[in-house]
Amino acid sequence: MHFPDSLARGVAPVRPGTLHARTVTGGVKAAPQAGAVVRFGRAGKPEVDLGVGEDDLHVSRQHGELAYRERQWWLRNTGQQLVRLPRGQFLHATTDPIPLATGYTPLFVKGCGHREHLVELYVSGHDDDGLTPHRRAETLPPKIWPLDDVERLLLVILGQRYLYYEENPRPLTYRQAAxxxxxxxxxxRWGERKIEARVETVRRRLDACGFPFPLIHDMAMGRPCDNNLLHNLLRGLVDSTTLVPTDLELLEDDHHA
Structure with missing residues (x-):
């Protein structure tokens, strides 16, 4: 989907705070006016403004709403199933409404079995007028984090499940890596403690460089499990394509013979 159309075409200035909402069955646009409400769910119009999961009985007839107040759009789950947001955030019917940030936000309504129904949201900002397409410009590459050869090998061993793109991967243990x-x-000679110390060095270095996931213990929040910090490290390295599936060739027995 090109979202929203008016911004993609660079026409018709859009008022900051305007909400664009879209599903596979249609879309709506709502001005940022106090008291404005946009409802979405299985029922379709006129009961809701935006249909979603219309063939899925696990989606509520009115599954959620977006209300404009305090100069922001607020999202609330009014359905029986969870609503999933980016970065693992979930909304239940008992969860307080959350404000939408300017820009693009996808949300997923849980349906039958493994089905999830996408609702795309876009809140325009002050810099949305006159957006210029960059169809011929060079693509911006992902940020690749620096690793030396030993660090790459250690992290490929620990994170091989991530590189196979398994569902809900977890790191190998330091014992398995050894x-x-x-x-x-x-x-x-590589023992568990030596591997752990080398990985901690990587975590501290990348954390100081602005890594997108927590890599260091926050003592104010209690001491998290080291395995969770290692998971954050591996997830970020794979997401950024610093580690890629071809790195699994490092695991071949004769590679370093």
Whole structure:
């Protein structure tokens, strides 16, 4: 989808705070006026303004609403199933409404089985007028985080499930990594503590460089599990394509022979 159409074409100035909402069955636009409400759900018009999951009985007839107040659009779940937002955030019917940030926000309404129904939201900002298409410009590359050869090998071993793009991957243990290294680098001695220390060095270095996920213990919030910090590290490295599936070739026994 090109979203929203008026912005994509660079026509008709859009008032800041205007809400654009779209699903596979249609779309609506709402001006930022106090008391404005946009409802979405299975029922379709006129009961809701935007249909979603119209063939899925697990989606409520009125599953959510967006209300404009205090100069912001607020999202509330009014349905029986969860609404999922980016970065693992969920809304239940008992959850307080949350404000929408300017720009694009996808949300997913949980349906039958593994089905999820997408609702695309866009709140225009002050810089949306006169957007210029960049169809011929060079694509901006993802940020690649610096790793030396040893760090890359260690992280590929620990994060191989992420590189196979498994569902809900978790890191290998340091014990498992040490066993793998004993096969791959037979002339070197790598114990669990040595691997853990090297990974901690990477975490501290990348955290200081603005890594997008937490990598260091926040003592004010309590001490999290090291495994969760390692998960954050591996997720960020794979998401940024710093680690890619071809790196799995490093695990071949004869690669470092």
């Amino acid at each position: 066993d793998s290294l004993a096969d791959i680098r037979r002339d070197e």
